[in-house]
Amino acid sequence: MDLHLGDIVEMRKTHPCGSSRWEILRTGMDFRLRCLGCGRLVLLPRTKVEKSIKRVLSRGEGTPVT
Secondary structure, three states: OOOOOOEEEEEEOOOOOOOEEEEEEEEOOOEEEEOOOOOOOEEEEHHHHHHEEEEEEEEEHOOOOO
């Protein structure tokens, strides 16, 4: 999966705050994500993030969604 810094993604499960939208802050072996509902930061392994993403809502850095 091709994910970049600044991408906004929708996850399959909702966060306890009720939001399912997350912003990608760091990529690599682990991903740092920020919940767009409450601002909570989490660090998750790449495999878990790639399985949990439902769709990419917008691309960071001006890259169009394809």
